Amino acid sequence: MSTANRKYKDSVFVDLFAEDEKAKENFLSLYNALHGTNLQLFCPVENIRLDNVMYMNIINDVSCLVDGKIIVLAEHQSIINENMPLRFLQYTARLYEKLQAPTDRYLKKLSKIPTPEFYVFYNGTDDYPETATLKLSDAFITRPEQIPLELTVQVLNINTDKANKVLTACKPLEEYSLFVEEVRKQTQLDHENGFTNAVKICIEKGILKEYLTRKSREVINMLIAEYDYDTDIAVQRQESLMIGIKQGITQGLEQGSYQKAIETARLLKQFGDSIQKITQVTGLSELEVEAL
Incomplete structure (x- = not known):
């Protein structure tokens, strides 16, 4: 769970749960909250993220190998993309290629692979249920009685007003959600200084205090990168609409x-x-x- 020099930008979500010096602790807290387990810090966790796959310039996924599983987490602060199961399928196929030796697939003996699990954490402003499930088969043109290939994605709304039980069980995720809400509030009040104000207020309130105190400048830079990316996407959509x-x-x-x-x-x-x-x-x- 270490940080490396990259051409792309991590989001705060990714930094907290995959790259920061306390990312392993945060990730295990989230894993335990999702599974009702009690894995300790000595448990092996391997970061197996792929470079620049899920998104274009902002990498918003966490992919880890732990407890015989591949856990893939993604965050959405805008409307949920219903094509996520297909994107996860493509993503996971590349992960298996990365994890297995090229010759393993040709062995006569069954080659065991880690079990994949997929989660999307939604903290956008649109009304969305506390939990939902997206299925790859929902995209199939025809649906046979026995589906030959399936992939399910668990979507968890982590806005604090939804009182999702995963927030209660995972303090880092709860504080991250509160942080996002404060960022959203402060940027609406002060477009120019909103990110800086949000970081200061969260430190004062004890929200991600240690993390934000240690990495305030990096966090602000990540927020700016995320904002620029979202703005760019919005502008592209508006331009496409006008062209249409x-x-x-x-x-x-x-x-x-x-x-x-x-x-x-x-x-x-x-x-x-x-x-x-x-x-x-x-x-x-x-x-x-x-x-x-």
Whole structure:
């Protein structure tokens, strides 16, 4: 659970549960909360994250090998992506390639692999249930009686107003959720200084106090990177929407002009005008006029 130099940016969520010097302690607290276990700090935990796979520039996943399992965690602060099961499937296939020797798949004897588990933690502002399950099979075009391939993702709403029991059982996750809520509140009050204010207030309230005191500047930089990424995505979506609207208007105008030309050609043809004259007046081809 160590930090390495990377070309991409970690999120605060990832830093807390995968990269910080106390990440192993935080991760085991979360694992125990999810499984009702009591794994101690001496338990082996291997960080097996893939570089820049789940997202583009912000890596928001935690992938660890522990207790014979691959635990993949992801955070969403925007609307839940219902394609997460497919993305997790692709992600996990690459993890298995990383964990296994290339020759293992060709052995006659069964090659054992760690059991995968997938979790998404939602702390966005949209109304979302306390828990939900996303299934890969929901995306299948046809659904046979016996599904040949399945992958389930447990979605946990960690907003504090949902009182999800995992928050009670995992103090680092509860404090992280409170931190996100404070960041959201302060950035709405003061767009320019919101991140800094949120960090100061959380330290004063004892929310992630040790972590934020030790890494306040790094945390602010991570928040800025996350904000810039989310803003960039929002701008791209808005641009796509505007392009779609413009294309629709243009297409509508073109269709309207064409329909008008057809109606004009039909009238001229009824009046007995020549096909050559009709094509000159309307801009239609001879074949189009003859087809009327």
